Amino acid sequence: MSQYLRCQSLQDKAGDSEVGIHDWIGATACAQHGCFVPHSMVDFQKGERYMNTDYPICNALGYHSESITKALVIYDVGCQWSINFRSRVKNSPSLLLPPALEIVPAVGKFHLAAHKLSCFPRYSLNFIKGAGHLDGEILETLWAPFNKISPTARSMTQAYRQEVYDDHMRNSNWKKLVGMVPSLLKKYKNSNKCLEEMNEAYEQLTAVLDPDKVARWESDALSAEADRGEALDIYLLKGDKAPTFQEVWLQLMKNPKSPSGNVGLVAWLAEGISIEDSQDQLRSEIQQLPSPMSTRQEVKISEKRQRLSSRIEKFHSNGQAFCKGLDIDGTFTPQDDPAFCGSDEEEHEDREFWDDDEGDWEAPEEEVEGLALELMSIWMPSAIGAAKLTELGLHDLLKEERELRIGQANNCLDQLRTDLGNKAMLY
Numbered sequence: 001m002s003q004y005l006r007c008q009s010l011q012d013k014a015g016d017s018e019v020g021i022h023d024w025i026g027a028t029a030c031a032q033h034g035c036f037v038p039h040s041m042v043d044f045q046k047g048e049r050y051m052n053t054d055y056p057i058c059n060a061l062g063y064h065s066e067s068i069t070k071a072l073v074i075y076d077v078g079c080q081w082s083i084n085f086r087s088r089v090k091n092s093p094s095l096l097l098p099p100a101l102e103i104v105p106a107v108g109k110f111h112l113a114a115h116k117l118s119c120f121p122r123y124s125l126n127f128i129k130g131a132g133h134l135d136g137e138i139l140e141t142l143w144a145p146f147n148k149i150s151p152t153a154r155s156m157t158q159a160y161r162q163e164v165y166d167d168h169m170r171n172s173n174w175k176k177l178v179g180m181v182p183s184l185l186k187k188y189k190n191s192n193k194c195l196e197e198m199n200e201a202y203e204q205l206t207a208v209l210d211p212d213k214v215a216r217w218e219s220d221a222l223s224a225e226a227d228r229g230e231a232l233d234i235y236l237l238k239g240d241k242a243p244t245f246q247e248v249w250l251q252l253m254k255n256p257k258s259p260s261g262n263v264g265l266v267a268w269l270a271e272g273i274s275i276e277d278s279q280d281q282l283r284s285e286i287q288q289l290p291s292p293m294s295t296r297q298e299v300k301i302s303e304k305r306q307r308l309s310s311r312i313e314k315f316h317s318n319g320q321a322f323c324k325g326l327d328i329d330g331t332f333t334p335q336d337d338p339a340f341c342g343s344d345e346e347e348h349e350d351r352e353f354w355d356d357d358e359g360d361w362e363a364p365e366e367e368v369e370g371l372a373l374e375l376m377s378i379w380m381p382s383a384i385g386a387a388k389l390t391e392l393g394l395h396d397l398l399k400e401e402r403e404l405r406i407g408q409a410n411n412c413l414d415q416l417r418t419d420l421g422n423k424a425m426l427y
Helices: 050-061 085-090 119-123 138-143 146-153 158-178 180-207 211-227 229-235 245-254 265-288 295-322 386-391 396-426
Strands: 002-011 024-030 036-044 070-075 102-106
Touching (some): 036 050, 050 070, 050 085, 146 158, 211 229, 245 265, 265 295, 265 396, 386 396
Parallel strands (some): 070 102
Antiparallel strands (some): 002 024, 024 036
16 A cells, blocks of 8 residues: 655745744645545745644644555755665654665656756655656645635734644545545546557557567666666767867866967857857747837847947957958948848758858958848858968867857757747646
């Protein structure tokens, strides 16, 4: 027989009054039915310390638990709390646990997202047999009604406040008791329907897989379930994560011998990429504004353009030191100007991004009048071409920019995966 417990704290506004001597209260509830466990409330005098949390958990584990051999304890920081829990109980004369009781710590699914990656397989409810489809956040729903009485409890004495909370908790348990049968019947019907769908999908997937691999995976899953801890890391996705833009930037700066040999070149290239990102952001913001814009909106856009202008001017000024021999003009035509787009797309299919279009690059002779700063194409090594840079001995500039561009692309792909995952969860 197993027991499901959920422990969490609630900020109590009584700590703001003269009679309040605590800041938080903690409670333990059944993770399946949402009933508060009697004698499992506690006051937090100075933050949420384990010495306070251990008391309600021990009381809950010992409440009518004679036939219980295994307990699932779900706590927001269960990964850290469980490390020395038994040693704290052993060294405390006021804490007791039922003999031979196995405790399985876990973290609620909402709070688990804020933990480090290794906590996911070790403390996720998805990998605990018998946990079912628990979210582990039952107390979040139980605390909500208490927000209505917290203003009243501010001016109460400690004894009166405890009686009020006890009355509301008993009322909550009574509502759960009288509504438990229809609720369980509804969940039972839904679970049977979902079980049939999951079994069908599981059988279809198993039929197209290698039987030897399936047998090995089942064996590994049973071993991980028995050993737990680090053995559950088999559920982590394998594969090296592509380096981010910041990691590539740091790696190039740590390189003692830069290909170009110029100090500060990597930071200059990174600033250029950052300016292009700011231009994209400003263009997107302007497109979302109504036409014509209000005076306040025009002022904000003008301020952003002025800041962008200062950054571009400083960027081009610093570029003179790295690109000797090139006549760098501060104003360029837009990157997406149709005049620069070839009519025959097949002509460019086999060409590298860094190859030249016509051979040597020439700086623009005329300034584009009235060109908005968010449309201006700033000077970057990739805009010139390999032939001109090789002629001037600056071909290594492309290598460092290419590394930073790869990191930039990795950031975009990672953000795209995250957004698609959030969309899949919402819709």
